[in-house]
Amino acid sequence: MKGDKQDESFFGERLSAEKSTATEGLRWRAPEASRLNGETIDGESALVFSLGLVLWEVWTGEVPWKEMDEANAQRQNEGGVKPNLKLVSDTEIRDLITKCISFDPKDRPSLKDVLHGLGEAESKPPEQPATLPKPSDTRDVRS
DSSP states (O other): OHHHHHHHHHHHHHHHHHHHHHTTTGGGSOGGGTOOTTOOOOHHHHHHHHHHHHHHHHHHSOOTTTTSOHHHHHHHHHTTOOOOGGGOOOHHHHHHHHHHTOSSGGGSOOHHHHHHHHHHHHHSOOSSOOOOOOGGGOOOTTO
16 A cells, blocks of 8 residues: 555656646747637747747846746736837847737748848847946956
């Protein structure tokens, strides 16, 4: 009987782990992926939505809706709520992200257009160049 409890405990933990992984990544999921109702979704368009949120995350260094659990973050996507786009200072990147995370899949660019847009943004100088500290502003880390 002792072995049965161990097995039960093991499988219970395994089941809990499977349930938790089923919700991972919801905060990046396209809104239409949650409301399938037997419909087919455009995989590329859903991918572009997720990529838009990843681009926002990379640019800002923040996880979308980090203060929420996965399910509540997904509800933000389902409701058409966007992360704070003002945190993206580059207007071209912000515009690209805005298009990628459009609520209506038909309004999103193709993956090819996203990659092209990223390539164009990369080839241009930044809008606000980084400023280096003046020599008097630097501190000797040894002191």
